[in-house]
Structure formats: C-alpha cells, structure tokens
Amino acid sequence: GMADRFMVGGSEAPLTPFTLAQMKALKIYSEGTDKYPCRALDLNKDANSMVLGEGAAVACLQKGITPQSLAIIEGVGYATEILEHPVSISTEAVCFQKSMSMALGDLAVSEVDAIVMHAPGTIQGDLSEYRAVEKMFGNSLPLLTSNKWQTGHTFGASGMLSLELAVLMLRHQVFIPVPYSGEIPGAKKLRRILVNAVGFGGNAVSVLLRHP
Template structure:
C-alpha cells in the first residue's frame, strides 16, 4: 500500500493531554485508576485529571453552543486542536471520528429528565446524535470538511483510520483528521459492562489485568479518552511515523459479544496488514487485550497462529483501562511513541516468548469490537 504519513497526533486521557505527559505516565508504569461510586457500588475507572477536566469546562465556555455539547465532543475538540497545532495544511479535508457509545452523559441525563417530567429537552436529539462529534470538531477547527462519524464498537477509531486511508487513496481528500472519542464513565454504561460480567471486581492496584492469561474472572475497567491524528498520503517532513500496512477481518457470530477462541478475525486482519506492507514479521504488537479471559487468550492464540516467531507483546489497558471506541487510537499513539523513543514496556503479567527487541522498526496495532470486527495496522519510523 502507499505510505501514509501521521502528521499530528494528540490525545486526552488519564495519561495526560500532551505528548510529554503521556510518555511520562507510560514510563511510570503505574495504573491510572481511581475509584468512584456507581450503581451503589465502588468501581475502578480511568478518568482524566482535574486539570484536564477544568480545560474541558473552559472549552465549553468559549462558545454559547459548546455549553450544550456532550463530554465526548469536548474531548474530541481538545484532542483535535492538539493534532492540528503548529501545522499549516492547505487542501481538501475530511474529518472522521468514531465512538462506540457516543453522548452517554447527555443521553442518560436527558432520558432521566424525560422520565421525570414526561417531555424531552429541545436539544436532546441534535446533541446526542453520533454525527455531532465530527461536525463540531470540523466547526471548531473551521475546516470545510467532509464530516463522518460511526460506531464499530471498540474498533471505531481504527475503522476511522481505514476510512482515512481509503479517502486519501481515492484522491477525495488531501488530509484526514481521524480518531475516536469516548466518555463512558456514566452509571448506565458501567452497568451494561457489569451486566455482561466483564467489569473488574477489584478496585486497587492493577484492577485491569490485561494479558494475565491465568486470571479467573474478567477484569475490564472503563476509561475515558479522545485521540486524533492527521493523515496524509506519501512522505512528509512533519511525519511522526508512517502507516505501511492495514487489514481487517470479521467472523461469524455465535453470540452478541462473540470472539472465537482462535480469534479468526484477528488472524485475517493481521495477515492482510502484513501482506499489504510486504512483511512477514514485526518487532512488536500493541494488543487490544481488554482484560477479559476470552478476549486476551484469543488474541494471543491468533498472534501465535500468524507469526512463526512471536513478536514482543504490549498492552496499555492495565494502565488506562478500556476506552472503548478510542482504544485503538490510544494503542496507535503508544506505538508511535515507542518508535520515537525506541523503548518498549513490559507487561506485568505476561511471560514473553521473545526478548525485548534491540531496536524498533515496525509495530502492529490491533483493535476489535463486538460483532467480530477486527482491524490491524502496521506503523514504522
């Protein structure tokens, strides 16, 4: 495939909201979890800091329309501003930001108000539609861009990357702002994960035990985050890294949360990504690894089936939780940072089959969501 430049990448999460802070948080290797009361129980979550929360509230005050926007949109605006900072790019633009859940906070509050008063708020519909995420980002950046939002559950951000590659390849856009945003730390959203018996019961330390293949119960922890990147076709002097391969895969469903024990969708997506990059190996894989028993094991099985020698396996959800639709983009950011700093981090639970790579040249990133929709991309320096 044609090389795709990643010109600017920025995120907002429990790790921080600028590259230096994010990398420093990764280097600390400490879980970014706090404990909140939700649905009459204490649960671990990965929320942004008070400083970032104040910055989001400041954004909301900058425009009378912003006061009525959901937290997902405000986080996406902050991340997108960071991606475009110090870049002067002239051409045809597209904006594609995905989200698994969308406007969870506003939707839950508007619906509670409806049950109480029997009538809906005037702006309940336009401020809770998924499409308002990308359109408000484009408005904020004053981009006359094609604006597209979608939900492919936890693979939403990575599908935005695939869409960006396709739009650039078609010539319909010169630059694509792609990413994901998620603010799932709301009572009903947490309750949904608890109902599936996925949520971590532990609240201290490594509440999420992603890549612990011996755990006896599921340990998903929800986190909030937004992350965006600007993509352009070809080689650019401002590139932070390059996408040189991409792939996707699906598999027949046995259940609404289905993922086969061998994760055939991941096998297909990784093989396609390797083929498009002209490679048969990579130095490391930043895994989806949600902290569930089946999800973690199945992805490891898929990697073992695809690679003759296992790459070094990395995860970040034991530190930042599962940011649902944003999670793949957070993994992509980690991959780019590792390529830049030439450093990988050990998972505290997983017994690696290979040694730490002496140098990092290529990193594969995985993401998958309910419905068995897997995406794999390969990044290089």
C-alpha cells in the same frame, strides 16, 4: 483520494451508571481492588478484569513522507466473523487472523517487532487474541503489549490510543510492556509495530506502522 491531509480520531466517555451496569451484567467487569484492577494481557488471570475508561486521541494523516512524519502506515487489514455470541470473538479470533494477514500482505512475519494488542482484560478476549497471534507468527512471536491496564477500555477511543502508544514506542525506540508481564523495557530496535483493535460483533482491524 479527495484530500492529501486530514485528521482522524476517536473519543468516548462511557463512565455512566448505565454503561457500567451493562458491563457488570455481562460478567466481564473487574472486581479487583489491587494496584492493577485491569489485568489486560495477563494470560494466567482467573477472573475477567475489564475496566472502563474515558479518553480521546487524534492523528494527522497525509500522503507521502515528510520530515515531520512520526510513523508510516504500511498496511491496513480488516475482517469480520460470524459469532455465536454478539459480544465475543471465536476461540482463536479468526477475525484477527484475517485482519493481521491482510495488514502484513507479503511481508514476512519476522519483520514485525511488536504488537499493541486489543486485550480488553477479559479471559476469553485476551486468550483468543493471543492464540490468533500465535497462529499467525509461530516461532517469530513479536513483543506484546497493551495500554488498557492503565487507560481501561475506552471503547471508541481505544484504537486511536493504541496507535498513539505504537507511535510513541517507534519515536523513542523503547518498548513499553505491561508492568506485570515480566517483559523488560528493552533497547531492541523497533522498525515495525502492528496494532490490533476489535469491536463487539467480531469486527477486527489491524494497522501496521513503520518507523519513518
């Protein structure tokens, strides 16, 4: 590579009348007024619950391991799939199956302790990604979480914010669940966490992080 250390980040401020109108026209925006209007990763919801948010996150990437290393990128996977609709993913999220498989490489699926899901809060988006995880991990299903119930979907910043959540959990060795999932924050040792992200058009990325 051309550099041993560099910064990478993402930011977006999509809270504009135009963007909100687009999401509502697609019928994926939340109409909820309760404590959690975005029900990301709630697989039993009966209505779409996507909420927009704004945010930014930046990380410093460098070669090798230092005493300051917060996490190690052990694998990266990416994939696309041909879709019938430009803003959706297939029923079993084939793009995620491919990106997760590429990120894991030869690593046994049982070695992954948790996944930070993309989980946008839509019925199809959440279920499709979950089916992809089920297909990939079978009986070795890791702990699953998302941050969009709290941050909303921050578009260009969402992937980096998900990485930040994964690093936070690895650093403090505490799993942070979605509050309505029934999962209890536990003391299970977190060695590896997989992070999923997808953009409109079925462009998926998975990043495998390991505790240093």
